[in-house]
Amino acid sequence: MQNEYDAVIVGAGHNSLACGLHLAARGWSVALFERGAEPGGAVRSGEYTHPGFVHDWAAMNLSLFAGSPFFRQHGAEITRHGLEFVPVQHCFASVFPDGKWLGVSTDLEATASRIAALSERDSATWRWLVAEFPAEAEHLFGLLGSPMSRRGLAAFSWRLWRARGTGGALALSRFLLSSPRKWLEETFERPEMHALLGAWGMHLDFAPDIAGGALFPYLEGMANQSFGMVLGKGGAGSMSDAMVAALRARGGLVECGAEVVTIRHEGGEARGITLADGQEIRARKAVIANVAPSALTRLTGPLEAGFDRAMANFSHAPGTMMIHLALEDLPDWRASPELRDFAYVHVAPSLDQMARTYSEAKAGLLPSEPVVVVGQPTVIDRSRAPEGRHVLWVQVRMAPAVIRGDAAGKIAARDWADAAEPFAERVLDLLEGHAPGLRARIIGRRIVTPDALEADNPNLVGGDQVCGSHHLAQHFLFRPARGHADGSTPLRRLHLTGAAVWPGGGTGAGPGVLLARRLAGA
Numbered sequence: 001m002q003n004e005y006d007a008v009i010v011g012a013g014h015n016s017l018a019c020g021l022h023l024a025a026r027g028w029s030v031a032l033f034e035r036g037a038e039p040g041g042a043v044r045s046g047e048y049t050h051p052g053f054v055h056d057w058a059a060m061n062l063s064l065f066a067g068s069p070f071f072r073q074h075g076a077e078i079t080r081h082g083l084e085f086v087p088v089q090h091c092f093a094s095v096f097p098d099g100k101w102l103g104v105s106t107d108l109e110a111t112a113s114r115i116a117a118l119s120e121r122d123s124a125t126w127r128w129l130v131a132e133f134p135a136e137a138e139h140l141f142g143l144l145g146s147p148m149s150r151r152g153l154a155a156f157s158w159r160l161w162r163a164r165g166t167g168g169a170l171a172l173s174r175f176l177l178s179s180p181r182k183w184l185e186e187t188f189e190r191p192e193m194h195a196l197l198g199a200w201g202m203h204l205d206f207a208p209d210i211a212g213g214a215l216f217p218y219l220e221g222m223a224n225q226s227f228g229m230v231l232g233k234g235g236a237g238s239m240s241d242a243m244v245a246a247l248r249a250r251g252g253l254v255e256c257g258a259e260v261v262t263i264r265h266e267g268g269e270a271r272g273i274t275l276a277d278g279q280e281i282r283a284r285k286a287v288i289a290n291v292a293p294s295a296l297t298r299l300t301g302p303l304e305a306g307f308d309r310a311m312a313n314f315s316h317a318p319g320t321m322m323i324h325l326a327l328e329d330l331p332d333w334r335a336s337p338e339l340r341d342f343a344y345v346h347v348a349p350s351l352d353q354m355a356r357t358y359s360e361a362k363a364g365l366l367p368s369e370p371v372v373v374v375g376q377p378t379v380i381d382r383s384r385a386p387e388g389r390h391v392l393w394v395q396v397r398m399a400p401a402v403i404r405g406d407a408a409g410k411i412a413a414r415d416w417a418d419a420a421e422p423f424a425e426r427v428l429d430l431l432e433g434h435a436p437g438l439r440a441r442i443i444g445r446r447i448v449t450p451d452a453l454e455a456d457n458p459n460l461v462g463g464d465q466v467c468g469s470h471h472l473a474q475h476f477l478f479r480p481a482r483g484h485a486d487g488s489t490p491l492r493r494l495h496l497t498g499a500a501v502w503p504g505g506g507t508g509a510g511p512g513v514l515l516a517r518r519l520a521g522a
Contacts, residue, residue: 005031005253007519008273008283010260010299011290013041013459015498015512017243017254018070019288022516024250025074031252031281033273035259039244041290041457042465043507045235049326049444053391054384056236058322058453058465060375060393061343063223064508065239066230069145074246081249083242086381088229092220092344094196095434101335102196103342104221106228119190126225129187133222139163139172140219147514148477148485148502175214177472180206181351183214191350197221198354199346202371202397204505205317205469207358208351212472229343234383239507263287263299263494270494283493286519290498290512292316292459292467293480296489304490310481314500315474318361318398319450319463323424325392326385326444330376331435343380347372347430357398364404366411366423371397372430389443396427401450401462416449459498466505467498479504487515495519 007023009016012034020030038044042058049055065071066085071078093103102118104111108130116123139160146152160169175183180201184194197217198208206213232238244254262274272282289296293314302308333339348354348371357367375393378385385391403414408426413419424447432438448456450463459467468474477485485502487495497515499505 003280004272004282004284005029006283006285007031007288008281008286009033009288009290010263010273011035011041011459011498012039012244012254012256013290013457013498014043014065014240014243014507015509016041016288016290017240017247017512018509019497019512019516020252020254021074021078021243021247021250022070022513023520024247024252025077026516026520026522028285028520029251030247032247032254033258033260033275033281034254034256036457037256039254039256040237040240042460043236043240045237048324048446049391052386053326053389053444054235055324055391055446056375056377056393057448057456058460059236059507060231060377061229062232062236062239062507063227063229064506067223067227068508068510068513070509070513077246078239078242081242081245083238084233085230086233088231088343088380090338090341090343091224091229092196092200092346093339093342094192094199094346094348095333095335095339096192096195096349097433099335100192101333101339102192103339104196104224106225108225111225115190115193118192119188122188122190122193125188129222130225133226137222140215144503145510147518148479150477153477175218177211178214179209179211180213180217181208181355183218184208184351194351195349195354196346198351199348199371199373202348202354202358203373204466205464205471208355210471212470212475231343231377231380233381236507260299263289265300265491265494268490269492286493286495288487288495288497288515290459291496292461292498293496293500294461295458296496300491300494307481307484307490310484314480315469315471316401316461316464317466317469318358319401320453320465321396321399321420321423321427321450321463322448322453323392323394323396323427324446324448325394325442327390327392328441328443329388330379330390331374331392331431331438331441333435335434340376341379343376345374345376347374347434360407361398361400364400364402365407366400366403366405366419366426367398368406368408369430370399370427372427373397374431394427394431396423399423399450399463401454401464416451420447420449459500468500468504470504475504476502486518487511
C-alpha cells in the first residue's frame with residue numbers, strides 16, 4: 001500500500017464511495033479507510049439469520065440512488081460492475097386497526113380507486129397532485145441538488161421567482177416550512193390518507209407536528225406514484241459492492257479493518273491520517289472525513305471554538321431497531337391478500353399515534369405502540385431467499401438510545417441487552433394482530449438494537465439511521481452548521497461528508513457528490 005494519495009477518505013459508506021469514485025473519474029488518486037470489516041456503512045446486505053437468506057442491514061430502498069445526478073453520470077460504469085435494479089410497482093401501503101388499508105402503486109387508476117373507496121374528494125386531489133408533480137419536482141429536486149450556500153440559494157430563488165412569480169415562490173416557501181400534519185390535513189380529508197403519507201416523515205425524523213417535515217411525505221408519495229421504487233438485486237449492498245469494484249478498477253484503494261485514529265494537520269492545513277496500526281498516509285489535496293460531527297474533533301483535536309461547539313451540539317434523531325426475519329412464507333395480511341405484493345407495509349395507524357410514539361422515544365421511553373415499517377423485498381427480488389421462502393425487513397421507529405423507562409409499564413429493563421427481546425415481542429404482537437400466524441412462519445431472526453447499530457457504525461449515533469435530525473434548525477444552510485453546509489471545516493483541505501452534511505440522509509449520495517464536484521471543479 002502506498003502512503004500518499006490525492007484524497008484520503010475516512011470511512012467507506014456510500015457517500016465516501018460516491019465521492020471517491022467521482023474524484024477518481026477526474027484523475028485523482030483516492031484511498032478510503034474503513035474501521036469495519038466491510039464497506040457500505042448502512043447500505044449493505046448479509047446472511048444474518050440463515051445461509052441463503054439475504055437481509056439488508058439498514059437501508060433497503062435504492063430509489064434515491066437510481067434517480068440521483070450521480071447515477072445519471074456514473075451509472076453505466078457502476079452497472080458494469082454488478083449493480084442491477086429490480087423495479088417495484090406496488091410501492092407502499094398502510095394497514096389500520098379496523099381492517100382497512102391503503103396502498104400506492106404505479107398504476108394511477110389502482111391507487112386512485114383505493115383512495116376513492118374512502119373519499120372521492122381525496123382521490124381527485126391525488127390525481128391533481130400527480131398531474132402537477134412534474135412542475136413541482138423541477139423546483140424541489142433543484143433545491144435538494146443545489147450546493148447550500150448563499151450564492152446557491154440566490155440562484156435557486158431567482159429561477160423559482162422567474163418560473164412562478166412572487167406568489168408561487170411564497171407558496172413553495174410556506175410548504176417547505178409546514179409540518180406533515182399541517183400539509184396533510186389541509187390537503188386530504190381522510191385520516192387514513194394522513195397516516196399513509198405521514199408515516200414517511202418518521203423515516204427522516206419528522207413526527208407529524210415538526211415544522212419543515214411536509215416535504216418528505218409529499219415527495220415519497222408523488223415519486224412512488226410517478227416513477228415507482230427500485231431495490232438492488234441481491235440486496236441493497238449490491239450498490240456499495242459495485243461502487244467499490246468501480247473505484248478499485250480505477251486504481252482506488254478501499255481498505256477495511258483500518259481504523260483512523262488521527263487526522264494530522266500543520267499550519268492550519270490537513271496533511272493526512274494515522275491508522276490504528278501506526279501507519280501514516282499523506283494527502284496531497286484533501287482529507288475527507290465521513291464521520292458524525294461529534295466525532296470529528298476526536299480525530300483532529302480542537303479546531304476553532306465556534307465550530308467545535310457546533311459539532312459537539314449536533315443533534316441526532318431517535319434510534320431505530322432492526323428485526324431481520326427469515327420466513328417459511330410471507331405474512332397473511334388480514335386486511336387484504338394484495339398487501340403481500342407491496343415492498344413496504346407501514347403499521348402506523350394515525351398521526352396522533354406517530355406523534356405519541358415520537359414523544360415517548362425522545363423522552364427515553366420504549367414506545368407503547370412503536371411505528372413499524374415492514375419490508376417485503378423477496379416479493380420483488382426472489383434471489384434473496386431459497387425457493388418458496390422469504391425474508392422480512394422490520395424497522396422499528398422510534399426507539400430510545402438510552403432507555404429510561406417503558407411507556408407501557410411492562411418492560412423493566414433499562415439496557416438494550418435485556419430490553420431487546422421483550423421489545424421485539426411487542427413489535428411482533430403488533431404484526432401478529434395485522435398478519436395472524438406470522439410467528440409460526442419465523443424460522444430465524446436477528447434483532448439489532450440501537451446501541452448495536454452504533455457499535456457497528458459509529459455514525460449511527462444512538463441508532464439514528466439518518467445521522468442527524470433534519471429539523472429546520474439543522475437543515476439547509478445549517479447542516480451540519482451555518483457556514484459549513486458545503487462540508488468545509490476550519491482546516492484547509494479537511495472536509496466533512498456523509499448524511500450529517502447537506503442535503504442529508506438517504507441513499508442518493510448527495511453530500512459525497514456535491515463535495516467531489518466542488519473539489520474537482522466539475
